[in-house]
């Protein structure tokens with residue numbers, strides 16, 4: 001790539017000239033508010049569409065931030081309880097406020113998240129509650145939740161097999177089970193999800209960001225996403241905020257650190273506890289991490305070359321690069337930070 005091309009890539013101008021084609025909006029696919037086009041998500045959407053009209057109880061499994069709560073809401077919207085309310089609550093706090101929550105979810109859907117956090121006593125109470133609910137459904141009582149969904153960051157059968165979940169509760173919950181794989185196992189969805197989050201951001205904040213510019217997608221695809229879709233969403237929002245033009249550039253994307261921690265996950269993300277396939281994905285990502293580093297280095301090398309050419313005049317360098325002085329300072333800070341490591 002010539003210096004001119006990098007400058008174009010950095011500024012987000014002249015994109016057509018370097019053969020850059022954004023993902024057209026009409027290529028968005030998914031179910032309700034859920035985006036996804038990878039084979040594993042297509043299969044999940046088919047399972048959701050087929051079963052949603054008939055569900056009473058269902059489990060939704062997957063690592064933190066993979067989209068379990070969104071899947072539960074999507075199932076509710078497509079199911080027999082959609083005229084009632086969708087009432088989400090953390091499973092551990094359900095019994096502290098069960099009367100009010102049951103009244104709110106009457107005729108609708110009660111969604112208990114993080115079932116894997118329940119202790120043995122809470123599990124026994126939940127099993128009793130489910131038996132009572134089933135009895136109410138048999139008697140066609142209408143003032144109870146019509147559907148009960150539960151999410152877990154551990155596969156329920158595995159949890160039961162390891163003694164972490166009462167078998168009777170596992171059997172009741174996981175007869176119908178939907179699985180959200182870690183994002184690293186469906187990299188194909190990254191561009192679709194990113195474009196969707198950009199569009200959401202633009203609409204919500206009234207800032208016209210049109211999509212990912214050249215070099216941005218490889219950077220996103222090189223990351224292992226320990227925080228899954230939640231992490232991607234916050235990275236895209238941060239990038240769209242920093243973006244100076246209409247296209248997100250690699251330098252707009254905040255540092256992607258594999259050991260970053262996320263509120264609902266373990267410190268290293270909880271993909272590892274989810275499935276061994278995630279490790280394979282992490283291996284592939286580690287390999288492509290090189291590319292990520294190279295891309296950053298290419299931009300920094302180019303900035304350095306321009307600075308040298310203008311004898312360190314930062315205002316002139318920023319003008320030639322087509323970026324603001326604050327962006328230039330940010331790039332130089334990133335360089336001096338990486339030199340200290």
Ligand SMILES: Nc1ncnc2c1ncn2[C@@H]1O[C@H](COP(=O)(O)OP(=O)(O)OP(=O)(O)O)[C@@H](O)[C@H]1O
Pocket residue numbers: 033034035036062063064065066067068069070071113151153193196229230233264265
């Ligand atoms: N397929 C998807 N399409 C669009 N947005 C998604 C998708 N999956 C997840 N999200 C978004 O990612 C964020 C995290 O999703 P969600 O809260 O459903 O995750 P979760 O698996 O329930 O997480 P946790 O177990 O930590 O509670 C939400 O803002 C959600 O809207």
